[in-house]
Amino acid sequence: LAKTTQPISMDSYEGQEVNITCSHNNIATNDYITWYQQFPSQGPRFIIQGYKTKVTNEVASLFIPADRKSSTLSLPRVSLSDTAVYYCLVGDTGVDSSYKLIFGSGTRLLVRP
């Protein structure tokens, strides 16, 4: 059962900033929040990961409020090649501390010219 909720789809235009918000009300204390990008018939690609506050890398920013019950992936100035499915996920740590990813259905982002 997915532990995250995110919009099914979003539309944007080239050059705009896109913010995708994810809800994870039952996030555990030791869970990190990770975002992946996936193109059709390819494996998911890691975008960014964070625990709290703000994380930024060369492709995106991740904003996490203090209660950690949600997070927002921000993609600055999207291009057509950013059209993909974006997954927000939290981990699931087993009793032996092993770690697995639980994917939801993702957000299908369509970037228009």
Add this chain to the structure above:
Amino acid sequence: DAGVTQSPTHLIKTRGQQVTLRCSPKSGHDTVSWYQQALGQGPQFIFQYYEEEERQRGNFPDRFSGHQFPNYSSELNVNALLLGDSALYLCASSPTGLESTDTQYFGPGTRLTVL
């Protein structure tokens, strides 16, 4: 440095047959996880291997089994194939199985079609 590799790329089988999919992890990674992704859905966790043993398992029947070799490569075996097993099978590797922050790197997947 090669990333995660999977073979074969595509595979067509008939109902009742058995299939073996292979995965080589990214260099330096010792943990391998397998996922099944049906068309239009997110990947579903099958199981994870670390130190040649299955560590965690998702909600998949015993028809799905796996193995990890001393070089950390892994195989996914599916017996008695059903039409519903048609999917993209993804392998992901990570550097250790003991840290909750591990980033998992995915391979390109194997597209299995069951007729």
